[in-house]
Structures are given as structure tokens and as C-alpha cells.
Amino acid sequence: MHHRSQRTRRSVAAVAALAALAGSLTACGSDALERCVPEESTTAGAAQLVGTYEGLLKAKDIRLTLTATPGQNTGGTLTVDNWPTGSFHRSGLGEAFTGSGTWEVESGRPPNSRSLLRLRFEQPELFLPGDTLDKLSIGIDAKRIFVYDNSDPDVCPDFRLKLRRN
Incomplete structure (x- = not known):
């Protein structure tokens, strides 16, 4: 009898440890209601994204404003405050910059077909693709719109901006 209860305790402890590990690996959660950001959109449209985004966590104090260009349904103009400077421009601009440019929704390509905000x-100067963070995933659900750096899909993104609701 003593043998069986000790084995049962070890089994329960092992199951608990595995459950804790599994929970930490899926930091965003499997249920849409638990996710830190909505799942990547495959149907995001430019009209949905217009507005001002406020940064959270690593993006704290960052603001991104997207404005639509009349007659164009794929993008428009943008302004940023405190945007992270890529390493190529860091010596001239510092760690972050305030600037402007253009944006567009890039339709997803198979196999995953997820839309990107480009x-x-x-x-303050022309940045070439990749000079700074210039591609963001788009997450939309019934209540929230986020744009975020999805460098590791298994981990909740630290660099994320949420559309501010007026």
C-alpha cells in the first residue's frame, strides 16, 4: 500500500509540472478570449486600421497614427513618436525617432495567408526596408485591434500597439 501512494504522489506531481510547463509555452493562450493579442488576421483591410495606436510593454511610450488616403483603400500616411531606430541609423538618430511616411496592408500569401502592416x-530620412521595425502583424477580434512584432508566434509579443478607441 505504501508503495502505491508514493507512486501516485509522484505521478500527480509530474502531471502538475507538465501542466505548468505547457501553460508557460502557450503564453498567448489557446482560447481567443485569453489571448494577449488577437490572432493574426487574414482579411484585415486598411479602413479597419485607421486611427492612433498606443504602445504596450516594450512599445511603451510609442505612438503610431495611421491616416487613410482618400480614394485609396490599401493604405495612407503615418506618423510615429518614439519609434525604435534600427541599428544602421542609431548613431545619427539615437535609440528612437519621431517621423512620418506611408503605410499599406500587404495581403497574405499562402500557406498562412496572414496580412501584414507595411x-x-x-x-526624418528615407529608411530602406529592414532599417527599422517596418512589418507588423495585424490582430483583430470583436473588441480589439493590435499591430505587433510577431517574431516568435509561440510567445506573447512584447512589442505591441493597441488601437485607441475614442
């Missing part, structure tokens, strides 16, 4: 910075 940013093109023109001020």
Missing part, C-alpha cells in the same frame, strides 16, 4: 518611413 510601414515606409520617409522622415
Whole structure:
């Protein structure tokens, strides 16, 4: 009898440890209601994204404003405050910059077909693709719209901006 209860305790402890590990691996949660950001959208449209986004966590104090260009349904103009400077421009601009440019929604391509927000910075100087963070995932659910850096889909993104509701 003593043998069985000790084995049962070890089994329960092992199951608890595995459950804790599994919970930490899926930091965003599997249920849409538990996710830190909505799942990546495959149908995001430019009209949905217009507005001002406030940064959270690593994006704290960052603001991104997207404005639509009349007659164009794929994008428009943008302004940013405290946007992270890529390493190529850091010596001239510092760790962050305030600037402007254009944006567009890039339709997803198979196999995952997820839409991306593509940013093109023109001020304070022309940034080439990849000079700074210029591609963001788009997450939309019934209550929230986020744009975020989805560098690791298994981990809740630290760099995320939420559309401010007026």
C-alpha cells in the first residue's frame, strides 16, 4: 500500500509540472478570449486600421497614427513618436525617432495567408526596408485591434500597439 501512494504522489506531481510547463509555452493562450493579442488576421483591410495606436510593454511610450488616403483603400500616411531606430541609423538618430511616411496592408500569401502592416518611413530620412521595425502583424477580434512584432508566434509579443478607441 505504501508503495502505491508514493507512486501516485509522484505521478500527480509530474502531471502538475507538465501542466505548468505547457501553460508557460502557450503564453498567448489557446482560447481567443485569453489571448494577449488577437490572432493574426487574414482579411484585415486598411479602413479597419485607421486611427492612433498606443504602445504596450516594450512599445511603451510609442505612438503610431495611421491616416487613410482618400480614394485609396490599401493604405495612407503615418506618423510615429518614439519609434525604435534600427541599428544602421542609431548613431545619427539615437535609440528612437519621431517621423512620418506611408503605410499599406500587404495581403497574405499562402500557406498562412496572414496580412501584414507595411510601414515606409520617409522622415526624418528615407529608411530602406529592414532599417527599422517596418512589418507588423495585424490582430483583430470583436473588441480589439493590435499591430505587433510577431517574431516568435509561440510567445506573447512584447512589442505591441493597441488601437485607441475614442
